[in-house]
Amino acid sequence: MSQPVHFHAAADFADRSLAAVNDAGLRRNFRSAMDYLQTKRRAQFTDDGELELLRDLGQAIRRHALANLPDLLEQLEARLTANGVVVHWAETPAAANAVVLEIAARTDAKRFVKGKSMVSEEVGLNHALEAAGIEALETDMGEYIVQLAGEAPSHIIMPAIHKTRQQIGELFAARLPGVAYTENVDALISIGREVLRRKFAEADIGISGVNFAVAETGTLFLVENEGNGRMCTTVPRIHIAITGIEKVVAKLEHVAALNSLLPRSATGQAVETYQNFITGPRQADELDGPDEVHLILLDNGRSQAYADLQLRATLQCIRCGACMNHCPVYARIGGHAYGTTYPGPIGAIISPHLLGLDAAYPLVFASTLCHACVEVCPVRIPITDILIRLRNEAQARPGSADATLRGSGAGRKTLVSTIWRAWSLVYSRLRLYRLTSWFMSRGRALSPIEQGAWTRSRTPLVPAPKRLRDLIKERGK
Amino acid sequence: MSARKNILGRLRRAPVGDPAPLPELAAWRASRPPIADAASALALFRANIEAAHAEVHDTTAQDWPALLARLAAAKGVHTLLFGPTSLHGAQLAASKPAGVQLVPYDRPVEKWRDQLFDEIDASITGAVSAIADTGSLILWPDANEPRLMSLVPAIHFVLLDAQRIHIDLHAAMSAEAWATRMPTNALVISGPSKTADIQQTLAYGAHGPRELIVLLRHANGGQP
Numbered sequence: 001m002s003q004p005v006h007f008h009a010a011a012d013f014a015d016r017s018l019a020a021v022n023d024a025g026l027r028r029n030f031r032s033a034m035d036y037l038q039t040k041r042r043a044q045f046t047d048d049g050e051l052e053l054l055r056d057l058g059q060a061i062r063r064h065a066l067a068n069l070p071d072l073l074e075q076l077e078a079r080l081t082a083n084g085v086v087v088h089w090a091e092t093p094a095a096a097n098a099v100v101l102e103i104a105a106r107t108d109a110k111r112f113v114k115g116k117s118m119v120s121e122e123v124g125l126n127h128a129l130e131a132a133g134i135e136a137l138e139t140d141m142g143e144y145i146v147q148l149a150g151e152a153p154s155h156i157i158m159p160a161i162h163k164t165r166q167q168i169g170e171l172f173a174a175r176l177p178g179v180a181y182t183e184n185v186d187a188l189i190s191i192g193r194e195v196l197r198r199k200f201a202e203a204d205i206g207i208s209g210v211n212f213a214v215a216e217t218g219t220l221f222l223v224e225n226e227g228n229g230r231m232c233t234t235v236p237r238i239h240i241a242i243t244g245i246e247k248v249v250a251k252l253e254h255v256a257a258l259n260s261l262l263p264r265s266a267t268g269q270a271v272e273t274y275q276n277f278i279t280g281p282r283q284a285d286e287l288d289g290p291d292e293v294h295l296i297l298l299d300n301g302r303s304q305a306y307a308d309l310q311l312r313a314t315l316q317c318i319r320c321g322a323c324m325n326h327c328p329v330y331a332r333i334g335g336h337a338y339g340t341t342y343p344g345p346i347g348a349i350i351s352p353h354l355l356g357l358d359a360a361y362p363l364v365f366a367s368t369l370c371h372a373c374v375e376v377c378p379v380r381i382p383i384t385d386i387l388i389r390l391r392n393e394a395q396a397r398p399g400s401a402d403a404t405l406r407g408s409g410a411g412r413k414t415l416v417s418t419i420w421r422a423w424s425l426v427y428s429r430l431r432l433y434r435l436t437s438w439f440m441s442r443g444r445a446l447s448p449i450e451q452g453a454w455t456r457s458r459t460p461l462v463p464a465p466k467r468l469r470d471l472i473k474e475r476g477k
Numbered sequence: 478m479s480a481r482k483n484i485l486g487r488l489r490r491a492p493v494g495d496p497a498p499l500p501e502l503a504a505w506r507a508s509r510p511p512i513a514d515a516a517s518a519l520a521l522f523r524a525n526i527e528a529a530h531a532e533v534h535d536t537t538a539q540d541w542p543a544l545l546a547r548l549a550a551a552k553g554v555h556t557l558l559f560g561p562t563s564l565h566g567a568q569l570a571a572s573k574p575a576g577v578q579l580v581p582y583d584r585p586v587e588k589w590r591d592q593l594f595d596e597i598d599a600s601i602t603g604a605v606s607a608i609a610d611t612g613s614l615i616l617w618p619d620a621n622e623p624r625l626m627s628l629v630p631a632i633h634f635v636l637l638d639a640q641r642i643h644i645d646l647h648a649a650m651s652a653e654a655w656a657t658r659m660p661t662n663a664l665v666i667s668g669p670s671k672t673a674d675i676q677q678t679l680a681y682g683a684h685g686p687r688e689l690i691v692l693l694r695h696a697n698g699g700q701p
């Protein structure tokens with residue numbers, strides 16, 4: 001299968017994490033960003049009753065959408081088609097890119113502007129376009145910065161969260177002709193605005209993501225603060241939206257409910273500057289708006305998550321990023337160490353379906369299971385339960401009933417599985433258990449001092465001199 | 478067509494989970510009753526949109542063109558984009574505001590894109606209604622007032638009737654029956670364009686308007 005170009009083998013995850021935790025500057029940037037986002041979110045949800053009511057509702061809306069997913073997708077397609085929007089289906093990243101390239105070839109389009117779209121990152125669209133000699137310019141300020149730096153986003157909502165204003169000032173001075181160094185944020189934003197303004201006016205095609213697709217009305221709902229999303233979906237002659245098949249909701253009013261959770265959970269703002277409801281291309285009497293609107297519905301492994309009733313909850317996600325903003329692991333290693341399009345807790349539970357568990361399994365172990373993500377998730381995804389399930393899948397014997405996913409069993413190690421097999425043998429037989437524990441406590445002096453990763457920062461595990469049952473017996477005397 | 482068949486086929490073959498009935502929004506709606514008096518709704522709207530860096534000015538059905546002309550002059554606006562076929566557009570043109578050149582949006586954007594991007598200082602559009610809870614304006618761009626009017630010029634003036642304030646987006650959608658008559662584009666705008674993408678520092682005027690100025694049109698000629 002084709003991997004997005006920026007995907008790094010998860011096998012190197014430990015190395016990248018180690019490098020990240022030793023990078024003091026990076027640690028500082030993430031720590032202050034996480035503190036900022038956590039504080040802002042808390043300030044939005046001062047009424048626990050309201051928050052829990054909304055989370056129940058958010059969960060119910062997303063579960064309802066998933067329970068009816070195939071029907072809602074067909075309804076969405078029918079409504080969009082009636083509205084004049086062209087709907088495409090893509091099973092793989094390559095197929096999604098091919099749709100875009102076909103539209104570009106048919107219309108002789110050479111210049112693309114892109115609004116923030118994580119799904120376009122997921123499929124590696126920029127790379128596919130470049131390979132075809134097409135310029136694809138990111139226009140969200142954060143995305144523009146990481147594109148200019150030749151990097152990938154390190155956060156799904158705030159792509160350049162890992163950079164300081166000084167680093168961005170240096171980047172602009174180095175890469176933009178005639179631009180002098182400044183670390184004044186207003187000045188930096190003005191520079192970005194001026195550079196990109198011409199690009200909007202000249203673009204042939206605008207690409208965007210979708211926050212929610214409404215089956216009832218055939219509406220694409222997009223939110224943003226900058227206005228670049230509206231530029232991309234309004235100025236060019238053609239607008240192509242790309243999204244995962246799970247992003248559909250049944251009713252228009254569901255958008256109102258979900259969007260009272262999304263911005264507050266994501267960035268701790270009450271509302272985004274722009275909520276953009278797109279329900280069709282330009283009509284005959286209208287003077288602007290795209291002549292063609294396309295929607296690409298991408299599967300890319302989502303139907304695998306869908307096929308399992310426990311893992312299906314992964315698809316409830318509204319991509320708010322709150323789970324990563326509150327994750328002690330993400331806060332310390334940052335987004336790039338994950339090596340996947342989606343980092344943090346949501347990245348750990350969705351990536352195994354997009355890339356295969358064999359490619360992504362180290363991520364499901366990169367969690368303390370502290371539950372912070374579960375507490376903040378606005379649609380109540382049981383992230384830690386899913387992580388544990390995926391850990392089991394990763395270590396299942398291939399071909400066994402526990403190995404149900406693409407790449408299950410890839411994390412299985414003979415030594416580890418032998419130890420656990422012996423453990424379950426001993427613990428399920430009383431006499432054997434007594435005998436073993438007797439030998440262990442008597443032979444405690446023989447415990448190894450070196451216990452691999454455990455003893456790297458902890459004292460070695462040594463059985464107690466007396467077993468619990470012996471202590472109880474003594475007490476009873 | 479086979480990708481469609483394959484994807485839908487996989488979804489249809491998946492096991493059926495616990496029943497998930499159509500979500501009940503009643504409890505949420507009960508917790509968000511409409512604001513009893515219009516003055517409080519208006520005050521909340523105003524406080525919230527001002528907190529988002531927008532300006533709000535009180536005016537009347539007769540006086541707003543003159544107020545607009547004064548504000549435009551104070552802000553150094555030379556060219557003001559308007560929709561000549563809208564009711565308020567016609568009223569504005571008839572008022573012949575001094576010191577500002579009115580530019581009608583009267584042809585497809587392709588015919589004058591560069592001029593729109595480079596030569597227009599400000600625009601004036603109407604708003605359908607507004608939202609108190611989040612300090613938001615609802616715009617339904619159409620042939621009279623196209624989509625880009627609220628996006629491309631650096632200053633966006635919005636004419637809003639003071640009695641059209643809903644508590645939240647859901648209340649607005651229900652009262653205005655959006656689901657039965659969605660326009661090609663509906664917008665909810667909550668302040669001037671902004672970004673916090675550089676080190677979480679808020680900056681205004683990212684790609685859309687730098688300034689959002691609400692002209693609050695009060696009925697029966699009075700101030701609030």
Ligand code: SF4
Pocket residue numbers: 316317318319320321322323324345346373376377378379380381
């Ligand atoms: S898993 Fe929950 S918290 Fe994380 S991005 Fe998705 S919706 Fe937000």
